[in-house]
Amino acid sequence: MYELFPLSVASTIRNKQGIKKIFFSQQDGDDFIVQWLNQLFKEAEQVNADNQYITEACTIDESIPYSMEVPIVGFNSSRFDISLIISQMQCKDWTISNYIGSPSQAKQVIVHHKKLNLKVKFVDMLTYLQPMELRQAAKDFGDGYDDKKGLFPYEAFNTDNVNEVLSKSEPFTMEDFNSSLKKTKISEKDYQIYLEDAKRFKNRWDYLQYYNEQDTYIMIKPLMTLISLQFKYKIDMFSFMSMAACSNAIKYAKAYE
Template sequence: DGSDKQFNILFINDGINAHIMYISDVEALTGFRYCNICHRQAFRIGDNNLQVQMRNHIKKCQKNNGKIVKKVILERFAKPFVPHILSNKTYKYLLANNLTHSFKPTQYYITYDIETLEKKVNEKFGDCSQVIATLVPYAIASTVKSVSGIHSFYFDIRTEDFMDKWLEQLFEEAMQVKKDNKYKDETVPQYFEVPVIGFNSAKFDTSLVFKNLKSKDWTITKYLGSSTIAKQIVVKHKRFGVQLRFVDFKIYTTHSKLKDCVRDFGNGTYKKGRFPHEFVNANNYMEELNKSEPFPREAFDNKLRNKKLNEDKYKEYLVEAAKFKTRWDYLQYYNILDTRILIEPIDFLINLMFRYKVDMLANISMAQCANAIKYAMCYNDF
């Protein structure tokens, strides 16, 4: 009849590898029967009212040529649009009970950063696709901000199953962070997910740790984003009940580089360190990191951008490197530093948005925060 033939496929992606399968029987796989006009509406096969529901839906579908027609249904009574109140169940409760003076932001959290090695694979996928290299995690660090202060922890590839060990430690730390964020009054509704914040983690870090987020002890309960970019992942511990909320700090800022973010929002105490990422790779990392002498200056050359490290900056590196016995020790310092320098920028934005009674970490984007602030300012003028 000249129409394009449609196929059903199943796309599986674990964050690193992707696989596409042809589905010959969708109903057997899903347990649902789909409308053959719009291909969107699904009906459970075991439903006793299956035929009636399908018949009613198909009548509407035929009338609209398979297009979804949205209708605007107005409320009987006008309601104020106040997202800074209605989108935050804690503030809404406190406002209703005249307790807004006790409202506080989510101010305790955990940061993390993963260091990776480049592993050349040169694998072809079909006629047009080729993967030249993949990233292999070999070190991971976190910094915890709690009532008792700030501390960090670190694991690397020398420890067996180091990513799982890091997650175990993460859940243990999260139990205390959760307590620190809680209100003393147990009747106050609030968000109990513990923020775990990375920088530029939506594209890289979460994809590297994704396969470790599902195990016998914990599981993913919420995923927001696409197959390549994870805006938010919530992981719940099956035994402790603690929930980790993995987010990227870049959803709250326009900065594309960590050093720029630290420069603009930090207090000047910390600045980003230096590490020769191109020099250390999957083939030589053990040999190079076991050495005790500092990296040579040429190790910091960036061939991709055709940049070299100048003499003054290399001297700054030498001063820092002299404090450590081996390059492994320097790697630990560098990895932890990347998580530590995030604390001040995060706190700065938390306090900035809280001026308008907006809890930054209870929102999922800068746009949502800005929208809440805009209407909060209008609300204050009433």
Template sequence: TPTAVASTIKAKNYIKTITYDNSQEDFVEKWLDQVFSEALQIRSDNKFTDEVPQRYEVPIIGFDCLKSATTLIFMNLKSNKYEIIDRPGPRSCPIHIIVKSTENSIHLKFIDAKNYVSADMELDDFLRDIGKVEPCESLIKESWLLLSAIDNRIKDYTDYHIDLLQNASLAKLSCLKKYAYCYKNFNISSCYNPEDKANPFDLSMRYWKSKVNSYNEQDKRKKRRIDHNITYDDYQHFHDVFLTQRCHMCQARFTYNNKPTLDRIVNEKSHTKINVLPCCPYCNNLPMTISNQEVYDSLRNDMRNIKISDCAIRKPYLRIASQLNQKRRDVNAQHHYKWLTLQQIIQNMDYIHVTDDDTDSLCLAIAH
């Protein structure tokens, strides 16, 4: 049974500590009442100035706290004003706990600071190594010291544009930090394709006829006009294009290992001569436009502290660093973008750079 609880609250314009103990009746509920009351101010401080959708989860961070938080909430909560709406992970060690108030839209998200350090680290070591402070016996003062240590841990990732509180996994944070190093000197205008030493692709009439027929069939199925489509007579023009030009997206050469295709500039129009550009099959298979409103809304709802225009989200520009593995090539447009959202690494949809067959983490990183 808990005997006391103390919390230090850091708002935009103040820091204060609250404490309750078993000398007060229903002290857990009184503590939770005040925490929810303070959370209203935290939400106001963190509210976006524009109309980007926002979740109202206010983080409550402790050290090795989720077992005690579970005890506090499950065993001692008698009020109907609060309910637990999310508790992922094993019963003995949840990843986080989200408590909702039935009186407003505030959600409290209980997070364990041990998610961000090695599993065997104790509180005293956390305060000394991360907080650069000495532990003490006072519950109230220890709450202040813990806040200092958590602030330091947040600052450790700020320089890499990583939101610590949205990534409750040390492995995931390490992965994101790795990509931050990778893209520190990344140049979107450079070509990072390994040079293909295979023979240049020499377009044959037989291959060209099969492509023309295939594109006509595609347009017919989509009920697009084909009277101005490319024809057999355009063979010599595209023969020269494929020999002298590269993929318009990734700048890869066209070889017998990387045969050319034609990518439509405006997806609503047919495969006309003025509406196509040479493109390698890997780039051409990637979704270039989010046409499904549900997928688009899902992306928007998961944006955090990002100011992105609708145009930037609907028409992202993809530059491919190397050939994608088959698993990525087989992903369709909806699943591809939902997967990006779940990874929560979208910082700017203007430029997305696909990394080289990183099958251990399967992350996409963002290049500026």
């Protein structure tokens, strides 16, 4: 019997200042998900500020207020990932203002920060794609390379020994990557790639941070590609719930040209 539990979380933020990564784990305390959400709202504030209407005098035009839901995009996150963090989306500072989906699958979750009067919208990138792995999405819609997604042996530890296992400095063994859930084993080639990556980190916690951050970083290019494809037809992708809805909007946009 397997039980999923949150171990760590990472995000890559893209705004006008550039790209930055954030990471939180159990090492930051039992409330690390709340810490992450708090940081996301701070980053969302900056995104909103970046998109304010500016006058010719280079000041914010107060007559045209801008307040959009800032998208927080996951990959294949609508089932497992959201279920692990949704309880932290309700607290004294923020609350869920809109939930679309079923109890087992969240298509969209909007969280409202009560003090900042700011909303973030959690969506799954696969909503706008056909079913595929992140590695394939990075290859098809990114820069053409598919070797940037790391490898991590999630079955090499459990809730009782996680800190002991991840605090070790030596690399994981090849057997650690065997998955009883997926019935898979790591190839010699992939294991050698992992060993080269692992040399750069003093322990497995540090490698986990790299792995998590890389998973989010490689989403940037394919996500921007998808946004640009829709924007060619003046369609805001995040205003729609699915690829089909975007396609329907494009159809009508073309019909009335």
